[in-house]
Amino acid sequence: MLIDVDHLLATLTLEEKASLLSGQDFWDTQEVARDGEVLVPSVMVTDGPHGLRKQAAATDHLGLGKSVPATCFPTAAALSSTWDPALLRRVGEALGVETRVNDVAVLLGPGVNIKRSPLCGRNFEYFSEDPFLTGRLAAPLVDGIQSQGVGTSLKHYAANNQEADRMRVSAEVDERTLREIYFPGFEHVVKEAQPWTVMCAYNKVNGTYASEHPWLLTKVLRDEWGYAGLVVSDWGAVRDRVAGVAAGMDLQMPPDGGRGDARVIEAVKRGDLSMAELDLAVRRVLELVARSPQKTGVQPYDVAGHHALAREAAAAGTVLLANDPVDGAPLLPLSGGARVAVIGELARTPRYQGAGSSQVIPTRLDDALTALRAATGVNVPFAAGYTLDGEDNGSGADAAALLAEATSVAKAAETVLVFLGLPKSYESEGFDRSHIDLPAEQVAVLQAVAAVNPRVIVVLANGSVVATAPWREYAPAIVEGWLGGQAGGSGVVDVLLGKVNPSGRLAETIPLRLEDNPSFGNFPGEYGAVRYGEGVLVGYRWYDYRELDVAFPFGHGLSYTTFGYGPVTATVTGEGAEVRVTVKVTVANTGDRAGAEVVQVYVGDQSASVLRPKRELKAFEKVMLEPGESREITFDLDSRALAFWHPLLKRWTVEGGAFEIAVGASSRDLRGTVTIDVIGEDISLPITSLSSVAETLAHPVVGPKLSALIKGRVSKSLAVMLGDMPLESVADFGIMGIDRVGLETFLTS
Ligand code: BGC
Numbered sequence: 039m040l041i042d043v044d045h046l047l048a049t050l051t052l053e054e055k056a057s058l059l060s061g062q063d064f065w066d067t068q069e070v071a072r073d074g075e076v077l078v079p080s081v082m083v084t085d086g087p088h089g090l091r092k093q094a095a096a097t098d099h100l101g102l103g104k105s106v107p108a109t110c111f112p113t114a115a116a117l118s119s120t121w122d123p124a125l126l127r128r129v130g131e132a133l134g135v136e137t138r139v140n141d142v143a144v145l146l147g148p149g150v151n152i153k154r155s156p157l158c159g160r161n162f163e164y165f166s167e168d169p170f171l172t173g174r175l176a177a178p179l180v181d182g183i184q185s186q187g188v189g190t191s192l193k194h195y196a197a198n199n200q201e202a203d204r205m206r207v208s209a210e211v212d213e214r215t216l217r218e219i220y221f222p223g224f225e226h227v228v229k230e231a232q233p234w235t236v237m238c239a240y241n242k243v244n245g246t247y248a249s250e251h252p253w254l255l256t257k258v259l260r261d262e263w264g265y266a267g268l269v270v271s272d273w274g275a276v277r278d279r280v281a282g283v284a285a286g287m288d289l290q291m292p293p294d295g296g297r298g299d300a301r302v303i304e305a306v307k308r309g310d311l312s313m314a315e316l317d318l319a320v321r322r323v324l325e326l327v328a329r330s331p332q333k334t335g336v337q338p339y340d341v342a343g344h345h346a347l348a349r350e351a352a353a354a355g356t357v358l359l360a361n362d363p364v365d366g367a368p369l370l371p372l373s374g375g376a377r378v379a380v381i382g383e384l385a386r387t388p389r390y391q392g393a394g395s396s397q398v399i400p401t402r403l404d405d406a407l408t409a410l411r412a413a414t415g416v417n418v419p420f421a422a423g424y425t426l427d428g429e430d431n432g433s434g435a436d437a438a439a440l441l442a443e444a445t446s447v448a449k450a451a452e453t454v455l456v457f458l459g460l461p462k463s464y465e466s467e468g469f470d471r472s473h474i475d476l477p478a479e480q481v482a483v484l485q486a487v488a489a490v491n492p493r494v495i496v497v498l499a500n501g502s503v504v505a506t507a508p509w510r511e512y513a514p515a516i517v518e519g520w521l522g523g524q525a526g527g528s529g530v531v532d533v534l535l536g537k538v539n540p541s542g543r544l545a546e547t548i549p550l551r552l553e554d555n556p557s558f559g560n561f562p563g564e565y566g567a568v569r570y571g572e573g574v575l576v577g578y579r580w581y582d583y584r585e586l587d588v589a590f591p592f593g594h595g596l597s598y599t600t601f602g603y604g605p606v607t608a609t610v611t612g613e614g615a616e617v618r619v620t621v622k623v624t625v626a627n628t629g630d631r632a633g634a635e636v637v638q639v640y641v642g643d644q645s646a647s648v649l650r651p652k653r654e655l656k657a658f659e660k661v662m663l664e665p666g667e668s669r670e671i672t673f674d675l676d677s678r679a680l681a682f683w684h685p686l687l688k689r690w691t692v693e694g695g696a697f698e699i700a701v702g703a704s705s706r707d708l709r710g711t712v713t714i715d716v717i718g719e720d721i722s723l724p725i726t727s728l729s730s731v732a733e734t735l736a737h738p739v740v741g742p743k744l745s746a747l748i749k750g751r752v753s754k755s756l757a758v759m760l761g762d763m764p765l766e767s768v769a770d771f772g773i774m775g776i777d778r779v780g781l782e783t784f785l786t787s
Contacts, residue, residue, distance in 0.1 A: 130182020
């Protein structure tokens with residue numbers, strides 16, 4: 039059906055227009071009909087992000103009701119660990135196909151909030167602690183989905199980094215931190231992929247609800263980043279509907295029984311909201327409907343092909359954290375004839391997605407135990423070891439029996455695969471975790487198994503990091519499988535058997551202790567406010583700045599082959615806002631298997647007028663290399679890779695000086711470093727009577743004048759003491775030899 043947006047805007051009544059600004063039901067936009075003729079059809083939007091949750095009957099936003107079967111792809115925690123934009127594009131295409139064939143117009147995702155704390159209950163749905171990686175992976179996912187003629191919803195904008203009090207809490211974040219850490223994921227996806235919709239967060243940002251925040255929704259999102267699509271509320275995020283429309287929040291979901299629409303109508307009649315403001319929001323809803331595909335009735339798609347892609351992605355997102363030699367050789371990959379045993383309920387009953395609105399009904403479900411038996415043709419011995427239905431194994435007697443069975447199975451095997459992870463009750467949308475430990479009874483099983491057989495490989499299933507330090511000594515090999523989607527079981531087995539050479543890398547640091555995390559003490563806040571006191575030092579930026587040891591660093595992940603790095607070179611062209619840096623390095627596969635290396639480029643400003651992280655990820659590339667093969671890789675960095683958000687000038691700024699360019703296999707495994715000199719922008723601030731003596735002396739024009747003025751009057755040591763004093767105070771004290779009037783003349787001449 040052809041939608042003539044301009045004609046509709048000119049002819050719809052005020053009431054009809056207002057009705058379009060909220061849904062018709064939980065998942066559909068409002069239809070407008072006159073005398074039985076549909077003027078504006080409704081379109082369906084539905085979760086997201088890693089699979090389609092199309093509810094045919096009862097509706098909810100907590101993952102309670104049933105939905106149609108759909109491929110459950112790996113969660114963002116696993117997808118981000120692939121560091122593979124091309125793979126995310128392909129996953130996106132498949133998600134787009136399933137969205138389209140189910141007559142859904144918009145898939146509600148991806149979620150690009152930063153993993154500020156490992157405690158956030160929804161970290162499984164988010165990509166990384168790093169904004170650059172987040173944006174570079176989410177953009178191709180959005181592109182892939184939208185390539186199928188359906189839309190996405192980039193969520194939750196902005197600063198929704200916890201579940202605790204998420205519908206009310208005010209994230210108290212300084213602008214520089216927003217611009218450098220919490221925005222760039224959104225900014226990059228908006229600029230590169232233009233998601234059809236952006237979903238505003240529930241929470242407040244610096245005291246104002248995101249759903250009624252003009253600076254967030256209009257100034258930054260639209261005026262600065264050029265966003266042309268629609269803003270939809272998170273489900274139930276609207277407080278003041280009229281303020282929302284004025285701020286740029288177009289579509290309220292789900293509907294509120296007409297309350298919001300009535301307020302909008304009243305406000306327009308009273309003149310509190312202009313018709314132009316209303317029309318802008320209505321236009322965006324109409325444009326969304328106009329670009330949405332016509333409903334064709336549910337169509338088939340390649341279910342088996344999508345399952346295979348989910349398996350490929352799960353294997354690619356699996357991170358080999360450790361593979362220490364035991365008896366002179368690493369335990370992984372498992373050799374063909376290895377007599378292995380499997381311990382752990384999670385091998386049989388996989389945990390493969392998180393709980394809440396993202397929960398989909400999978401088309402198939404692979405568990406690792408069945409996959410391992412099928413792949414090896416051996417009835418691999420198994421013991422559950424623990425249960426998943428509660429905090430502990432039930433009665434002491436049951437626990438003892440499970441433990442005894444596990445140790446006897448482990449003892450008889452050559453090598454033991456111990457599957458551990460977080461039960462469903464540990465992490466979910468809606469609440470945060472209170473610690474990052476595995477269940478104690480699982481650790482007890484691991485300990486008991488290791489005591490009878492030290493050849494232990496731990497395979498983890500969790501949506502956000504778990505502390506490995508408490509049990510690291512019992513596990514020479516550790517494989518992080520995350521919540522790997524419906525083919526997570528077979529995907530991880532592909533890695534264990536070496537059918538897939540692991541190439542996953544950590545998108546978040548695994549700290550030694552929760553207490554080391556930068557947000558510790560400030561998370562999740564109290565009395566309705568959460569202070570982002572760590573500022574830009576989020577994730578590895580903090581651990582590096584504080585020189586803290588970590589369990590496994592950001593960017594880390596092992597392979598079954600080895601890679602060598604040649605010398606790093608960096609060439610600077612241009613200066614200031616036009617500066618570009620070309621970084622080159624040759625990487626070689628020095629082992630005997632084909633494998634992929636993720637080459638990471640980190641930039642550090644050696645001396646800056648603001649606190650800057652020691653190093654920040656600014657480029658990466660995943661390179662597949664045959665044994666003995668080497669390749670030169672070139673990275674082009676633009677000025678943004680060097681810039682910081684100047685808190686006073688309120689713009690991206692390249693400050694001149696030395697920058698360190700480090701290339702490596704993780705944030706802590708830097709294989710080559712070069713220092714470049716960059717000519718910066720003029721960032722001298724205007725000098726006023728309230729400028730300090732030090733600021734004035736540093737100014738290229740006024741500085742020499744002041745030096746000349748105070749020469750002979752102010753000794754060097756006195757100048758240091760006066761450094762932080764405003765000029766007018768120094769004038770008042772008579773130290774400069776001029777009074778305020780003289781100062782005024784001095785500053786204006
Ligand atoms: C979640 C969103 C989700 C929406 C609809 C909300 O509770 O925060 O991510 O898309 O529900 O289910």
